[in-house]
Amino acid sequence: MRSFKLTLNPVLAAAGALMLAMSGTTMANDCSNQGALDDRYCDENQDMVADAPKDPSQWRDPSTLVFTYTPVEDPAVYQDAFADFQKHLSEATGKRVVYYSVHSNSAQVEAMRSGRLHIAGFSTGPTGYAVNLAGYVPIAVKGYETEFQGYNLIMLVRADSDINTMEDLKGRTVAHTSVSSNSGNLAPRALFPDMGLVPDEDYKVAYSGKHDQSVMGVLSGDYDAAPVASDVYDRMVDAGRVSADDFRIIYRSARFPTSAFGYAHDLHPELAEKVREAFLSYRFPVEMQETFDGADRFFPITYQEDWKVIRDIAHATGTAYTERGLQQLAEREAAAAKK
Template sequence: MPSIRRLPLRLAFLALAGCGAAGAHAQDACAYRGDLDAQYCDANRDLVADTPTDPKRLKDPSTLVFAFTPVEDPAIYEKLFRPFMGHLSQCVGKKVVFFPVQSNAAQIEAMRSGRLHIAAFSPGPVNFAVNLSGAVPFAIRGNEQGPVGMNLKMIVRKESAFQKLEDLKGKRIAHTSPSSNSGNLAPRALFPKIGLTPDTDYKVVYSGKHDQSILGVKTGDYDAAPVASDVLQHMTDRGVVKADDFRVLYTSEMFPTDAYAYAYNLEPALQTRIKQCFYDYKVPAEMAKGLGGDRFLPITYQKDWALVRTVAASAGELFTRDAFDKAASGKK
């Protein structure tokens, strides 16, 4: 089964490649950028793009565009975020619109091109968003105990014969997309240590999204799938699947859930207002039930995404344009 994510990735990378001239100019003026793409600079070495010092490069749009990570049907999250969109609009004094995206690549390209100003990125794609799109993570969902996290769960059909990970050798297993943390990078980093190596011990098939992996296991299209626990829980809560549809063969330690980020080149005063509007918001009950967490808590990419970067490094992944190019071409 071909990945539905491949075509959007290719198209997105073509758009990214078109920014080469601007990046070359930025490269001449920047002393240090680490893994960031050529149009960004990281003089303070905090791993995210610096806000431009040239006032001409700063943006103060009349309408702010927000997108939630495309893990499931965007319409579901557009409805959940409707109260927050109203709050954010009133709080910053600007119109705020929800932009439904169908793939991680499309979301990353939209922020890079300047069409997306604020976004929630999935744990793995956060790294690509930071390095290629100038995304600056600043918040995560949480509660009074702290940030809300998620686990990687390897699921199989309840009625299947699979009882342990080793039983999946030689089988067809759905990973979500190349940049996904729980859906691809974490399995590649963690499973070999417990005797199951992706692409060697089993055939990897990219499904495109966590919900498609979950539904694919339920219908028997895939023998198993590593999926994000929060997506599985949301689908169970809404009755899309049942908890007893699946058997969980493996549960990882906790990872951070999606990160909320703004575009690096927004006016500094606007950046400050956006952050404060998030931190001051009391998440209503319906939104909290659908997303998890009743508040937004401050984070930094350097500190709070260290585990995700470590897993990516263990899996041999680099979040550079070259790595994005390989993902776009379907190469590992």
């Protein structure tokens, strides 16, 4: 499947924003519960994700479905990895499916909120922004027959480093990935203080932008250490991009869920059900299993239950899945990209 780039005419974008604002006002006047969701969405069944619009005229049934995966590592790798699934999704829905390359978490959220993106895999941390601000409905994560695939926050140092414990990180430069990343920023800020280590106070935080860039930065000596997602690191080792012999892991957290997959809340309910069935009926081919650490299917989850630990971490760090929070995320990602 080829990559697909989308642009918006500024006039149309402004008109779209006005329509969204108006629909949000209408929704607010005709909704008994919104929870933490943006004003344009409703959550009357209280499952913490946006309900489908009550007005059938607001249901979307596009001839082409736009799909993307979280912007970690090399986007081209995952465009190829999901090619077979896109074919399956196309057959299940009767729609053309194209891959939309995104290069930041905030851009991915904005793409779904603006209606340019219909189906996506969001990283663990940014999933909350997508749910609250873009009407994203997570339904699955990569997994196995009996459980979903998880990952750990690991703290990496070079094998020849004099850093042996978390205490040794004091006074050093440590690469966090991006402000919205669970394992790359939020979890360290929530978990490390209980270990006597406060990011930005006990060590200098430098944002690398992505997990693989943190790993490579530790290897090159740009950073003394880096908290990263274990699954990303393991994939880099398996692919031969780095050698495990060059690193030591001085900390490993409890298990977190991996990226969430789902769809925009305003897809026509019949189309949304076809998308759901496409995810749950699909079995990964061998090449895709190798890419995703042995996962062989999409395992069903709910945002309300399976993302609770992630929301708790966000709450502990003062992270708000709000408009202002997303703006701050975009600003920090832009600043990191310039480095």
